[in-house]
Amino acid sequence: MSEAPHGAPIKTPGQLIAAVIAGFAVPIVIIVLLAYYVDNSTRTGAGTDGLSDAVVDSRVAPIAKVDIRDANAPRVYKTGEEVYKAVCSACHAAGAAGAPKFTNTGDWAPRIAQGFDTLWHTALTGKGAMPPRGGTSPDDYSDYEIGLAVAYMANNAGAKFADPPKPVPGQPAAGPAGASGAAAASGSEAASGAAAGASDTASAQAAAAMAAMKNVPQSAAPASGATQSADASQAGKALYQQVCQACHAAGVLNAPKFGDKEAWAPRLKDPIDTIYNYALHGKGTMPPKGGSNASDADVKAAVDYMISAAK
Structure with missing residues (x-):
């Protein structure tokens, strides 16, 4: 049995031209369609919507918001x-x-x-x-x-x-009884x-410092004749960390800041005994011994510790 002869699919010059055109046109059309699809599809990558109107509006809202008030409108008081x-x-x-x-x-x-x-x-x-x-x-x-x-x-x-x-509009506002205009x-x-x-930050720091001084653990006063700790510098550092840093660490309540040479310079012009006296008996807003019951020796050691850090 003989096989049927195979015929070529392109038999005429017209079919050849059509095949050549299709070979070039079809890929080009596919590429154009893919490019159009990619360009118009939703992009989900990070930052792709960073310049959208909604995102831009949300970013500038805190500084672009304008609160307009009528100066002649009656004041609305808070409760x-x-x-x-x-x-x-x-x-x-x-x-x-x-x-x-x-x-x-x-x-x-x-x-x-x-x-x-x-x-x-x-x-x-x-x-x-x-x-x-x-x-x-x-x-x-x-x-x-x-x-x-x-x-x-x-x-x-x-x-x-x-x-x-x-308050009544047009009339002086009433104040606390007993507080004169001068007051x-x-x-x-x-x-x-x-x-x-x-x-406001300084006020908050001052309030925190006052609260810390009120919460200082009160240790029993040393018995008469008790000897100073063998390591005075460590005792001074410990008392500083427990009591003094409430004000001196951040320099609140006009306390010279720990390690600040300029803040300590005018204090160090006084004799050391005078500085000890301030620490022991208080000065300005600083209470005696920083509000603690520490021994005189430990208070002096804390003063020495702070002075050494400011030299």
């Missing part, structure tokens, strides 16, 4: 609770730096006994580690709003204070001085 949460809670929520803890009747009882006007005046002018107006300015919160916050905190601890009178001006000057001389 006592709002002022407490925004300002006062930083210390009063946890009772930091000796602040009476929110809702703690034991902490607030002696303050409430002083009366609302005294508490309001204290909040405006500052006391201890608390800066005037809680570190804010009259532009942030008015005297009236500070008074609302005082009443809110005191009433949550058992007081029954009435809110201070709301109010003094409070404003104190607030301005605090704002110019120290930032």
Whole structure:
């Protein structure tokens, strides 16, 4: 049996031309379609949408936002609770730096006994580690709003204070009874001085330092005739780390910063006995022995340790 002869698929010149054109045209069409698909497909690679309108708007929102207020519109006062949460809670929520803890009747009882006007005046002018107006300015919160916050905190601890009178447009705002215009001006000057001389960070550092000094473990005083530790430098370093660094590590409350030669230079002009005396008996905001019951020898060793780091 013989096989049928095989015929060529291209038998005419026209078929040959069509085959040649198709051989070139089909790949070109496929390449064009693939390029179009890749260019228009969704890109999921990292950073590919970084310049989209939504992403750009979210990035510039914190600095591009403009808060426009009508200067002639009546002032909308914050409530006592709002002022407490925004300002006062930083210390009063946890009772930091000796602040009476929110809702703690034991902490607030002696303050409430002083009366609302005294508490309001204290909040405006500052006391201890608390800066005037809680570190804010009259532009942030008015005297009236500070008074609302005082009443809110005191009433949550058992007081029954009435809110201070709301300011009447066109009339001088009422202040705490017993605080004259001079006292109010003094409070404003104190607030301005605090704002110019120290930032909110410095105030927070001061409050933390005061809290740390209050929490210094009180060791028993050494018995009479007790001898100094054999390694005085180690004793001085230990007392510094336990007590002194609360202020000297960051240089808060005007304490010369540890290792800062310029800060220590004017102190080192005094005789060493004078420096010891300051440390033992206190000076300015520094309490005697930094608020501890350390021995005189250990306090002097701590002074020596700090002085050696500043030379």
